[in-house]
Amino acid sequence: MQSADIKPNLSAVFRQVFSQPSLDIQDDMTAADVPGWDSLTHVTLVFAIEQRFGVKFSTREVMVLKTVGDLVRLIERKTQS
Amino acid sequence: MLFTSAKFFVLLAATVLACSIVRPARRHVVLLAASYAFYGVWSMPYLLLLAGATLVAYGTARLIDAARTDAERRYALVAGVLILLATLAAFKYSGLLASLAFAAGSEHAASVFSRIVMPLGISYYTFKLLSYVLDVYWGKMEAERNLTVFALYPAFFPQILSGPIQRADDFLSQIKRPIVNDPDAITSGLRLMLFGYFKMRVVAGLLAPIVNQTFAEPHVYSSWAVLVASYAFVFQLYADFSGLTDIAIGTGRILGVESPPNFNMPFTAPNMQALWRRWHMTLTRWLADYVFLPLRMALRSWGTFGIAVAITVNFIAIGLWHAASWTFLAFGLLHAVYMCVSVFTLPRRDAFFARYPALAIGRRVWAPLVTFQLWTISEILFRADSLSHAGTVIVSILAFRTSGLGAPGSLALAVSAVAIMEVVHWIQAREQGLRILHAMPIVPRWCLYYACLFAIMIFDQQDSTGFIYVKF
Amino acid sequence: MFRLIVRLAIFLILPALVIALAGWVLHSSGELESDDAFVQMRRESRPFLWGTAYSDTSGYQKLRTVQAEAPEIITLGSSRVQQFRDEFFNGRFFNAGSGSYLQFDDLLAFVRRIPVGGEPRLLIVGLDHKFFNARWTSRVDDPFNPHTPERLWWTMVRVRWSDVYRDYFAGKFSIADLTHTRPDGVRRVGLQAVARNRGYHDDGSYTWDWWESYDRDLREIANDEDVYVYGSGISDETMAELEILLTECQRRGIHVAGFLPPFAPPVYQALKQRRGQYGYMFELPARLAPVFERLGGSFADFTNPARCDIQRDGFYDGQHASSPGYRRLWRCWTESDPRLLRFSSSAAHAATRHETATREGPSSGK
Numbered sequence: 001m002q003s004a005d006i007k008p009n010l011s012a013v014f015r016q017v018f019s020q021p022s023l024d025i026q027d028d029m030t031a032a033d034v035p036g037w038d039s040l041t042h043v044t045l046v047f048a049i050e051q052r053f054g055v056k057f058s059t060r061e062v063m064v065l066k067t068v069g070d071l072v073r074l075i076e077r078k079t080q081s
Numbered sequence: 082m083l084f085t086s087a088k089f090f091v092l093l094a095a096t097v098l099a100c101s102i103v104r105p106a107r108r109h110v111v112l113l114a115a116s117y118a119f120y121g122v123w124s125m126p127y128l129l130l131l132a133g134a135t136l137v138a139y140g141t142a143r144l145i146d147a148a149r150t151d152a153e154r155r156y157a158l159v160a161g162v163l164i165l166l167a168t169l170a171a172f173k174y175s176g177l178l179a180s181l182a183f184a185a186g187s188e189h190a191a192s193v194f195s196r197i198v199m200p201l202g203i204s205y206y207t208f209k210l211l212s213y214v215l216d217v218y219w220g221k222m223e224a225e226r227n228l229t230v231f232a233l234y235p236a237f238f239p240q241i242l243s244g245p246i247q248r249a250d251d252f253l254s255q256i257k258r259p260i261v262n263d264p265d266a267i268t269s270g271l272r273l274m275l276f277g278y279f280k281m282r283v284v285a286g287l288l289a290p291i292v293n294q295t296f297a298e299p300h301v302y303s304s305w306a307v308l309v310a311s312y313a314f315v316f317q318l319y320a321d322f323s324g325l326t327d328i329a330i331g332t333g334r335i336l337g338v339e340s341p342p343n344f345n346m347p348f349t350a351p352n353m354q355a356l357w358r359r360w361h362m363t364l365t366r367w368l369a370d371y372v373f374l375p376l377r378m379a380l381r382s383w384g385t386f387g388i389a390v391a392i393t394v395n396f397i398a399i400g401l402w403h404a405a406s407w408t409f410l411a412f413g414l415l416h417a418v419y420m421c422v423s424v425f426t427l428p429r430r431d432a433f434f435a436r437y438p439a440l441a442i443g444r445r446v447w448a449p450l451v452t453f454q455l456w457t458i459s460e461i462l463f464r465a466d467s468l469s470h471a472g473t474v475i476v477s478i479l480a481f482r483t484s485g486l487g488a489p490g491s492l493a494l495a496v497s498a499v500a501i502m503e504v505v506h507w508i509q510a511r512e513q514g515l516r517i518l519h520a521m522p523i524v525p526r527w528c529l530y531y532a533c534l535f536a537i538m539i540f541d542q543q544d545s546t547g548f549i550y551v552k553f
Numbered sequence: 554m555f556r557l558i559v560r561l562a563i564f565l566i567l568p569a570l571v572i573a574l575a576g577w578v579l580h581s582s583g584e585l586e587s588d589d590a591f592v593q594m595r596r597e598s599r600p601f602l603w604g605t606a607y608s609d610t611s612g613y614q615k616l617r618t619v620q621a622e623a624p625e626i627i628t629l630g631s632s633r634v635q636q637f638r639d640e641f642f643n644g645r646f647f648n649a650g651s652g653s654y655l656q657f658d659d660l661l662a663f664v665r666r667i668p669v670g671g672e673p674r675l676l677i678v679g680l681d682h683k684f685f686n687a688r689w690t691s692r693v694d695d696p697f698n699p700h701t702p703e704r705l706w707w708t709m710v711r712v713r714w715s716d717v718y719r720d721y722f723a724g725k726f727s728i729a730d731l732t733h734t735r736p737d738g739v740r741r742v743g744l745q746a747v748a749r750n751r752g753y754h755d756d757g758s759y760t761w762d763w764w765e766s767y768d769r770d771l772r773e774i775a776n777d778e779d780v781y782v783y784g785s786g787i788s789d790e791t792m793a794e795l796e797i798l799l800t801e802c803q804r805r806g807i808h809v810a811g812f813l814p815p816f817a818p819p820v821y822q823a824l825k826q827r828r829g830q831y832g833y834m835f836e837l838p839a840r841l842a843p844v845f846e847r848l849g850g851s852f853a854d855f856t857n858p859a860r861c862d863i864q865r866d867g868f869y870d871g872q873h874a875s876s877p878g879y880r881r882l883w884r885c886w887t888e889s890d891p892r893l894l895r896f897s898s899s900a901a902h903a904a905t906r907h908e909t910a911t912r913e914g915p916s917s918g919k
Contacts, residue, residue: 019428039369040354040388040424043377050381059378063219063370101554264557271561527564534568539715
């Protein structure tokens with residue numbers, strides 16, 4: 001999948017997980033920028049992404065995520081391999 | 082050597098002096114020598130234990146980095162983590178092991194276990210080393226090659242006794258900068274230390290008699306007095322621990338290392354999750370990153386049940402990290418219940434208040450109050466000697482007993498001290514606050530410092546008075 | 554950086570001065586004097602008054618003195634024997650009474666620590682009524698402990714500096730007290746001695762600085778408090794300890810003279826009115842006299858201040874008669890018990906002068 005395809009799908013996941021229909025994600029966004037995104041909901045988000053994109057992340061891969069951009073690139077790598 | 086002894090200040094001054102003499106690039110060697118001296122003065126054998134744990138973590142991380150296969154990395158990690166955790170558990174739960182050994186019939190082992198003294202700071206430096214090893218494993222950072230630089234990380238004396246639990250990448254990157262003594266940092270650090278001593282000695286010192294006398298005999302006090310004493314304990318713990326943390330952070334700052342904060346106005350938190358993110362922050366974050374998150378990941382397909390399990394394990398860990406006793410286990414379980422309820426009902430609560438904006442204004446006031454109340458109940462478990470003691474205290478409160486003694490000690494003075502503490506915290510949290518302090522002319526500023534210092538000095542000698550036949 | 558050090562030094566001047574000033578007060582008043590100086594000063598000819606305000610190691614000092622000097626006549630007990638002066642006696646005398654000896658077993662422990670060969674010929678024991686009350690449980694943990702670590706000068710200054718300021722501003726002493734020495738040639742050690750003329754004399758006897766103060770005693774009697782806690786009967790434990798003391802002293806050749814000290818008249822009346830609560834006091838003579846007789850000691854009951862007209866010389870407070878009163882007590886006792894007569898001095902039998910007190914303390918006394 002390309003980044004351009006990933007973003008809208010990812011946005012949809014964010015909107016669903018955090019109950020914010022008008023949320024638009026940017027590459028440089030972090031957990032601090034999205035209300036409700038904390039250590040408790042982080043994995044819920046990850047799981048929802050895995051379901052949506054049909055991929056599986058390892059704990060290691062999830063640990064190093066800092067921004068939405070990192071997330072997009074990770075999904076990219078996973079869907080291409 | 083505690084933070085409150087004269088020897089500590091001598092060490093600090095000597096370290097600062099030595100840092101001004103050596104080359105900036107060699108600064109970490111001075112700090113390491115000072116940290117080892119600090120620890121070694123207390124106990125040489127346990128200093129070797131610290132050094133040993135340091136080597137284990139150092140070696141494990143290097144092995145992980147050098148490993149070629151995932152399996153090798155995992156073996157290295159498991160070996161390192163097991164050694165560090167087993168060492169921590171052996172010392173922390175030696176009392177428990179002693180009674181188990183005794184029950185199993187091995188008196189010799191029991192007597193060995195019961196004579197073990199807990200190494201100072203072992204909970205803190207073990208957690209630091211574990212976080213380092215895990216960070217390297219997860220690729221968040223590279224293994225540190227320089228042993229003398231790395232050895233400072235677990236041993237850094239301002240942080241070794243009671244945290245904050247700083248992350249390795251943060252700490253090591255600061256240590257590796259070739260800096261010199263900064264007068265502004267030293268002044269800021271001294272000021273923070275002064276406030277820390279004030280909280281520990283004066284605020285906690287005023288609250289302690291109220292707490293101790295009431296908790297010793299809850300049944301002779303009125304329900305109101307026991308309730309007041311419970312609140313007093315929460316603030317006593319807060320003053321004591323945040324004071325100790327301030328001294329640690331201030332000392333670190335003097336030596337050129339900025340430590341992460343441990344407290345951030347915890348009682349303004351509107352719910353339990355938020356409170357934990359403001360109380361003993363470095364511990365909460367450590368558990369969130371190294372226990373909760375991996376567990377959540379492993380259980381992510383279990384849905385809500387998975388979240389509940391992860392929360393429960395996380396908070397049992399917090400409880401038992403303090404001590405291996407029923408009261409701390411109960412403390413952890415209670416918080417697990419609080420957190421599960423809060424986490425699962427928060428979306429619905431938010432939706433409810435979104436529908437009634439008038440009530441939402443009131444929520445801003447009572448949410449922290451309710452949260453504080455729940456927190457107080459759990460702290461009764463924290464303070465009690467046993468589950469039955471905790472039960473006695475709680476029953477004393479719920480009995481609505483009007484007969485009995487009122488709150489002992491100087492309550493008005495204690496409340497004033499707590500108010501002063503919270504005002505300063507509020508100022509500290511705001512940038513403008515610090516600017517105002519710096520802008521103050523020297524005389525009123527020094528008057529504040531003197532007031533603090535003399536209050537501390539007066540409170541410093543409440544310990545022993547000895548027997549005097551005729552009072553003067 | 555240098556500027557910072559200078560500022561820090563200037564900042565610390567004020568606290569250092571505050572503590573140093575308190576330290577000067579403590580030093581110049583003699584509060585920091587070492588306990589062994591008491592024994593040392595006894596060897597000098599200059600009379601002294603030892604009245605420290607911020608520590609009390611009299612329990613240790615009294616024992617040390619007895620061990621070092623082996624006096625021939627000792628008075629031993631709580632504060633209620635401290636009025637015996639050496640001019641009452643014929644022989645080397647030391648008053649080993651101390652407010653730290655709050656239980657009878659402290660006296661027994663004291664006697665046991667007298668080295669063999671250093672025994673006194675006469676041991677006058679103050680049978681403080683409260684010793685025999687099982688409900689009186691207060692005690693000093695280790696009365697013979699010199700508490701040396703706490704008495705180090707830097708510890709004393711560190712712990713007591715704020716007490717010095719508190720007491721100064723409460724008017725308990727003035728700077729003049731410290732700088733101006735009284736012309737009587739008495740060396741004063743400690744703030745109580747310097748400012749209040751109160752403390753232990755070189756013969757171990759004590760001078761209080763109040764006079765005829767009975768309110769506290771009467772209040773404690775009414776409220777079942779402190780030394781006046783109501784009793785339920787004579788303590789068997791204390792009686793057993795007394796037997797042991799008398800037996801051991803008999804074996805070591807020490808003549809023991811025990812006495813029940815007097816109460817001030819208003820206090821004595823109050824105690825008599827509460828026979829139910831203080832019955833044990835009035836049963837004591839009947840229990841004690843036979844024990845002393847059986848074990849070769851002397852015994853006298855001076856609980857009633859009218860006896861021998863002790864009350865004529867006045868009282869400091871409810872349980873402490875004046876020193877002339879004790880002279881009168883001693884004279885009376887030797888007249889009824891010839892075994893004690895040879896220990897008594899001619900001065901004891903001289904007419905006594907009435908001791909009066911001003912607000913600052915007794916105007917006579919030593």
